[in-house]
Amino acid sequence: MVKIEKEHRKAASHAPPPRWRHICMPGDNGVMERKFEELGLKRFDRVLQSDEEKVSTKIGSEVDFFIKEEAIDKIILHSYEMGLEGKEAMGFLIGDVRRWKHDYSIAFDAVTGSLDSTPYSVKFSRNAFEELFDKLDEIEYEYIIVGWYHSHVGYTSFMSNVDIETQRKYFNKPFHVAMVIDPINMEAKAFKLLNEQCIEIPYAIF
Numbered sequence: 001m002v003k004i005e006k007e008h009r010k011a012a013s014h015a016p017p018p019r020w021r022h023i024c025m026p027g028d029n030g031v032m033e034r035k036f037e038e039l040g041l042k043r044f045d046r047v048l049q050s051d052e053e054k055v056s057t058k059i060g061s062e063v064d065f066f067i068k069e070e071a072i073d074k075i076i077l078h079s080y081e082m083g084l085e086g087k088e089a090m091g092f093l094i095g096d097v098r099r100w101k102h103d104y105s106i107a108f109d110a111v112t113g114s115l116d117s118t119p120y121s122v123k124f125s126r127n128a129f130e131e132l133f134d135k136l137d138e139i140e141y142e143y144i145i146v147g148w149y150h151s152h153v154g155y156t157s158f159m160s161n162v163d164i165e166t167q168r169k170y171f172n173k174p175f176h177v178a179m180v181i182d183p184i185n186m187e188a189k190a191f192k193l194l195n196e197q198c199i200e201i202p203y204a205i206f
């Protein structure tokens with residue numbers, strides 16, 4: 001059983017949230033469309049067959065997830081490049097949990113591994129996770145895993161039952177987030193568990 005370590009900390013350090021550049025609100029894809037354009041990513045046609053079923057999610061209003069621009073660019077580019085090959089991307093979000101009035105998560109990097117994906121289906125194998133954990137061992141600064149990301153190639157960003165299962169199993173702390181990127185529809189959405197239920201949350205890019 002793969003175990004996420006370093007997630008237990010005595011207390012979140014006190015620090016004000018970073019000054020953000022963009023806020024991505026659920027239901028408004030404007031920031032992402034501009035971001036894809038800014039990164040020079042052209043629309044392409046490819047929709048992977050997927051049996052991932054959309055689960056309806058409620059929407060949170062509090063902005064308590066902040067991601068560094070370089071980190072979100074990295075996961076968008078990873079998702080895009082894998083998408084061009086007809087493959088899904090996956091990785092971990094590396095950061096910290098801090099407190100300012102309430103706890104918030106901050107991601108300043110993302111770690112990816114070469115995934116065992118085929119053009120037809122990509123399931124998260126234990127191998128994929130273990131490979132990522134090996135990569136994490138190489139990081140020399142102090143961090144915690146604040147969540148994970150993966151891509152849906154052309155079938156929109158949402159959390160499927162399988163994704164929610166993964167969240168419940170590995171990322172069930174209040175600060176854990178999940179990002180789902182669709183490089184074709186140019187979406188990047190963030191989700192988390194609240195009282196066991198998966199909700200879509202707004203997030204800030206700094």
Ligand SMILES: [Zn+2]
Binds near residue numbers: 052150
């Ligand atoms: Zn998924």
